Amino acid sequence: MSKHSVNAKLAALHANADCKSGPGVFRPEVDARRCEGKGACVRVCPHDVFEVDRMTDEMYDAMPALVKLKAWVHGRKTAFTPRADACRACGLCVAACPERAITLVRPTADVFTAHAN
Numbered sequence: 003m004s005k006h007s008v009n010a011k012l013a014a015l016h017a018n019a020d021c022k023s024g025p026g027v028f029r030p031e032v033d034a035r036r037c038e039g040k041g042a043c044v045r046v047c048p049h050d051v052f053e054v055d056r057m058t059d060e061m062y063d064a065m066p067a068l069v070k071l072k073a074w075v076h077g078r079k080t081a082f083t084p085r086a087d088a089c090r091a092c093g094l095c096v097a098a099c100p101e102r103a104i105t106l107v108r109p110t111a112d113v114f115t116a117h118a119n
Contacts, residue, residue, distance in 0.1 A: 029086040036103035039079025
């Protein structure tokens with residue numbers, strides 16, 4: 003598939019995104035044990051919520067052995083949500099993730115407190 007046709011498909015997805023809420027009502031949660039850092043979430047998110055980066059040593063060390071092996075094969079890449087508060091629950095990231103590593107959740111008060119510190 004050409005870069006132009008991929009960009010056209012992404013533009014169509016963004017135009018048809020059915021945002022179900024205002025920002026901050028839901029946030030995407032990434033299961034780093036499943037995520038392979040392919041970046042589909044980054045490409046489809048109309049609100050620039052995601053980044054793909056290398057997981058921290060602490061994250062990697064906490065993984066079970068087989069998950070560590072998979073993470074190592076994929077360059078220890080995973081998706082992060084530094085702008086989770088911009089999520090509007092369109093669900094494009096959930097649909098685009100080939101590993102089914104993303105879910106949309108309602109933030110708890112603890113999440114907002116942790117981000118404020």
